[in-house]
Amino acid sequence: MDYTPHTEEEIQAMLERVGAGSLEDLYLHLPQEVLNPEISLPEPLPEWAVLEELKRLAANNKPAFKAFLGGGIRSHHTPPVVQALASRGEFLTAYTPYQPEVSQGVLQAIFEYQTMVAELTGLEVANASMYDGATALAEGVLLALRETGRMRVVVSQGVHPEYREVLQSYLDAVGAELRTWPLREGRTPLGEIPEGTGAVVAQNPNYLGALEDLAPLADAAHRVGALFVVVADPLSLGVLEPPGAYGADIAVGDGQTLGLPMGFGGPHFGYLATKKAFVRQLPGRLVSETVDAEGKRGYILTLQAREQYIRRAKAKSNITTNAQLTALMGAMYLAALGPEGLKEVALKGVAMAHRLWELLLEIPGVAPFTPKPFFNEFALRLPKDPHGVRATLAKRGVHAVTPVPKEYGENLALFAATELHREEDLMALTEAMREVLA
Amino acid sequence: MSYPLIFERSRPRRRGLRLVEEVPEASRYIPEKFLRKKPPRLPEVDELTLVRHYTGLSRRQVGVDTTFYPLGSCTMKYNPKLHEEAVRLFADLHPYQDPKTAQGALELMWQLGEYLKALTGMDAITLEPAAGAHGELTGILIIRAYHQDRGEGKERRVVLVPDSAHGSNPATASMAGYQVREVPSGPDGEVDLEALKRELGPHVAAIMLTNPNTLGLFERRILEIARLSKEAGVQLYYDGANLNAIMGWARPGDMGFDVVHLNLHKTFTVPHGGGGPGSGPVGVKAHLAPYLPVPTVERGEEGFHLNFDLPKSIGRVRSFYGNFLALVRAWAYIRTLGLEGLKKAAALSVLNARYLKELLKERGYRIPYDGPCMHEFVAQPPAGFRTLDLAKGLLELGFHPPTVYFPLIVKEALMVEPTETESKETLEAFAKALGELLQKPREWLEGAPYTTPVRRLDEVRANKQPKLTYFDQG
16 A cells, blocks of 8 residues: 555546656656666555554564663653644644744744753753754764864763764764763763863763762863863753753753653654853754734744755754654653652652662672762672673563673673662562572 | 743642652752752643643644645655554663564664665665764765775865755765865756866765755766766765655666665655654665664574674764664555555656646746656746745645745745645645735735734844743843
């Protein structure tokens, strides 16, 4: 089947009107050498059979709902009200709001999203979402380099390793230099920031889950004229001091923890917030309030002269599509919970993570690694290879033990807890771990 | 009346969702100095208020589900409902779960990679990029790594793009550290071959083309272009934004392209969602395969796995494995249509465009490059009419306008892409509406639209005094 509405008669009538004898004729002006290649694809299936095949594939996965896995993605409750509202066809099937008169729904939703991100981060402006946390970091750092006119970046090893890899790719492209500061005892040490540094980057809570006191680092960055960039889990900002309050010039992160399905890593959305002074350096879409011809309040894409379709080679970034639909889900989640609800969800994870930490440390051979205080995730040193432990646990239906790259140390694994966990879930994991590690 | 903001519906201590029964005391776990002093001013609303707010916003928004949306170069085709059910089957997978417990997801990725390779004529693929422009960046970084590996990285500093190219092409080349040179189009709307020859040389790294191009025309001299670029050691990049017109009929790989990105949210029905998320897989010829970003999905003796061991890789371009749930939708589309269905969809997108072009000519519109168009074409209004006014007039008549003022080489351009999922009567109604607009008094056009949620907005004010958040005092 396909999704085209044409009847045979209509096709004939239309072909006649355009002066073609058949559908094939529409391609006669293409070079004969490339026309009608042999292509091997599976035979088409009726709708029910496609779904059946998808269910077969899905049955080869063990869903990780209520997982204790972390590392930037966590298992959270996705409220049905958010799913239902975001699934409305008007939101789902719209394009970038180029015609504001009929796109007030998306535009106002973006404006509200920008407000919520600014509130969470303690900064003044936010763009209308990036692809994910890692690319938002790369774009945030490029912003800082444009603003300072410098080509050197210092990044803490406490920043998610995959984010650092993406940052490296983007910086290589423009020929900027990236220096990594190793963690000391699980936290970012305060060292000498080299001259000519345009951006200093840290993460809080860091990749190992530890809380960082970043105000001194912000001061040090500013002293050498660099901008300070903070990667922050937006859920944590329901409880933790926002980056803007301790000196961040730019805050970035990934929105998955705001109730979005894990989806094997995507799509989610990235956020990017900064000070109003840097707004003309921001990549991506921005929505401003304004008035219409009758003086009525309305919303419109603004400062578009920064963008690729006007500035072409001189654009701030090549980003065209963004992650509007998933950002909308994040905004709906924040509105559904409010400041209290968000704080409660964040704190429940914190409490459960601390309880889990106690329980797991009773297992012989397990040692602490992430120093306290930590947030809702922590690393432990295991007596065995974490990949093997993860596999064995998975066979028992438990998803836990996120292997930590060897650059941080041997046999380290992350454990995360969220609002989904109860005491009995923690006990079950501990029991399973005890057996697997015995 | 203005539609309220969610912040204006907020009342102190009104509650929506409560997800936690017993709330832990923060200070038991986190020292005071790390805690937030002031709560964020998020909305405080009950669930029904939330539902009414966003339902109301949705009614102030058009999409393909509500309105004909002939946005040229964006391919706003229908988004099948089956796909939304399909993604729910894969929602609860964590990227760091044991790969043996995600074999279905990895198999789906591997299969989709095979389908896309077959459809583009490429040898290897990455599903990692999160959008078309992200795919472009990935593709250009791959080309850069290739030249560097061959010791020509320093010399090849220029990327050529036609003057009709999408703005993302020059922006991408610039992000990858290249100088951009524009190649003019000839009088027929295709790349001027002589001009291209003058630009080619050992200083050029890549040519970025879309075919059909943004005038909706197939670059008929593509094999010659490919031959010339090969001789000059230049890599040929295919911007896949317009693949919808030729899928199944012709492949970029057979035309001599070395790199292809695909827009799954255009060609393969992943919904645009108000501007994304998208997905931009990149296919490459064998000589570029070593430079693909990590990880790639591979099939081994013990099932499917992620390969991180690519010593020449450009590295990572995104966290985790790309926009996986977008991949599920594209997979479902390809399995539903099969090769014949895809070819039919492509051909009907072309037929719809050609038919609509004839109807518009009849109604008084001009076609500046009137060659055999593919899935889209560029029209101009008769002298004296402003495209912007016609676009706003269309809104009043219940249609979403085409892309306006693009490509830049056509004055007052209306870039129309009806797509294959629109019926003959919709095309006719649209042409009739565009015809009627030419009969309207000038003042009516300049004042349109009248009955939309807002009238024309003050863009200058938004630029000069941007108010970017609710609490922004300006």
